[in-house]
Amino acid sequence: MQVRPYGSGRFVLVIDRGEEVIASLTSFLEERDIRGACLSGIGAVKDIVLGYFDVEKKEYAKRTFDEVMELGNLSGLTGFADGKPVPHLHATVAGPEMISFTGHLFRAEAAVAVEIVLTDLSDEIPRVPDKDTGLKLVRLSPGAPDRSEG
DSSP: OEEEEOSTTEEEEEEETTOBHHHHHHHHHHHHTOOOEEEEEEEEEEEEEEEEEETTTTEEEEEEEOSOEEEEEEEEEEEEETTEEEEEEEEEEEOTTOOEEEEEEEEEEEEEEEEEEEEEOSSOOBEEEOTTTOOEEEOOSTTSOOOSOO
């Protein structure tokens, strides 16, 4: 992965061919001790797993795409939980028919490259387990609704 800082907590990341997107991003966040960031990206990916959270079942329905696809949009908010960064990413991908699929990104490998602009928000974005969904949700202040306890 290539990294270049642009001042004021801004970085351009280039995830190179063959690198896994979430693993590369997580390593970057750990190395820089970034506990809260927002990001946006584009590129080409393969071996993709997207998910849709079914609120009733409290689980993700997942779909795998093996082929190379355009990454038309990658966006996310990284938080911090259990002493480590937690990237929460959504992606829109499209194949040669230019039909788009979107969802929570579980996995993707850079097929050519993935270009990301990331802004370190200079503070921790805490993610707390939510008892109703089982997801780690952002809780910005002590006064925020806390459904994590019985």
